[in-house]
Amino acid sequence: MKDFKAKADLIWRVADLLRGDYKQSDYGKVILPMTVLRRLDCVLEPTKQKVLDYLPKVDSLKESSKDIALNKIAGFNFHNRSQFNFEKLIADPNNVAINLRTYINGFSTSAREIIEYFNFDDQIDRMDDPKADILFRVVKSFQEIDLKPDRQNMADDSMQMGYLFEELIRKFAEQSNETAGEHFTPREVIRLMVNVLFIEDKDILTQEGIVKTLYDPACGTGGMLSVGEQYVKELNPKADLKVFGQEINPESYAICKSDMLIKGQNPSNIKFGNTFTVDGLEDEKFDYMLSNPPFGVDWKKAQKIIAAEADKKGMSGRFGVGLPRINDGSLLFLQHMISKMKAGGTRIGIVFNGSPLFTGAAESGESNIRRWIIENDWLEAVIGLPDQLFYNTGISTYIWIVTNHKSAERSGKVQLINATGAKDDELTKGGKLDFNRFWQKMDRSLGNKRKRIVENGNERGIGFITQLYGNFEENEFCKILPNEFFGYWRITVEQPLKENGKVVKSKGKPKPDTSLRDYENIPFLKKDADQNLVPQTIEEYFDAEVKPHLPEAWIDHSKTKTGCEINFTKYFYEFKPLRPLASIKADILALEEKTLETEKTVLDS
Structure with missing residues (x-):
């Protein structure tokens, strides 16, 4: 699939059919599951008939064995054994609802469960109701949208599909006025995180037949996992990076799981639910972890369970060292991830706003958590990013790199990288927008996102920041400080x-x-x-x-x-001395003179 934005625009236009029968904030309840269904339909199209032809041969097998056999024929970790596809659905306009349900029930168990998380059956009834009567038109509109994968480059194609989903979700989030914490991570931020996370282990990841694991406890639609997998595959096509995640939002969970299905990952590695209250991967440890948990979101609903675990398990549990303020659970995510570090070494990359850096007085929950991390020599680096980088919030953000396996030169030290870049007024030269070393202004804002990290070359953006991290040398952008x-x-x-x-x-x-x-x-x-x-x-x-x-x-x-x-x-603060009074006075007098000249010109005319 090419040009995800054009595809997203086509899909977004289908939402016009819902106008009047749905609130704008509810469009996603139809558009997202229909996008998933159409994508699965396009992916399975070349082998659909082979699956139907093979079906009689496995008719006597148990359901689980039947799924395995038909998945193999389909060439993916899923299949559809119904007689329908999107073309056949629109060929029978009078029975779209019943046929669409038959089509959905024809998916193998793993794929069918994904659709169930969208609660799409309710939407079928709603669209098929005579008062609305829009089901056929919606299905037909999606049938006309080509979401066929590029089979020569499935990894990049899946990435494009991820972009498409996030573009749609971003639009729906804007329509429903989602909170600042409910945002999606820009791909350039994920690429930077992945670069820094894996750079220390390039020798390991290029070994023949290497198998590693990557986990995201707030995986959303799976962007972190997808970019991590792509990086490792580009580095070593024979490497096997198994991805795991957990997500609390049912729509995001369903999209992530469908993406894992199509890419050949094990969809059962993606768990649904609140990571704090029900750890879906409780006994697992991971080689790498990446996450962008919600900023400033309270954990009041989970307070009893979290506090009980902290009291009962203490340091043998996830939260024994301390609990942050109830209105910001950011550091709970990091504690959870630290509990999943392997004894042999794990690397963690996590995005925070500024609060976890300094909020909380001495011996408060936040302070104790920071002290515990730093005294254990786990905090490797903090990278300050520009503001206005995320879609739904303009606040400044920071990448923390945490590991229990520092190199000898990094032992006992924390690296701070200031990648915030110049301010807007410093970028304008001769009336033209100039680039700084880290970011450039976007031609068109996307929500609150007005800046993007430059991605090309080693002299700017991702390449330059990665070099700053890898070189581990102090300069105007980098400070290296002892833990104490x-x-x-x-x-x-x-x-x-x-x-x-x-x-x-x-x-x-x-x-x-x-x-x-x-x-x-x-x-x-x-x-x-x-x-x-x-x-x-x-x-x-x-x-x-x-x-x-x-x-x-x-x-x-x-x-x-x-x-x-x-x-x-x-x-990183640099004191700038105030301008001399004589200089300020001269500017004021010049401005007054210019104002008088302007007034005279206006009056004379």
């Missing part, structure tokens, strides 16, 4: 209560004045005279930074807490 750099103590600074100028004491000790109570965050490391990072103690900091200003102050050590944060923006 991100830790700090939160101390409570007290001052004595005074009455009539005298210190009030209790049991021989000064009584603190709560109105003067203050707090200080003391980093574990400080810069010495040569700008090298060296350890410091609480007392050293207190004597140097607090005592000179508050000579009577003391520390209440019983309240001291340990925290951990990654203040990404602060580390």
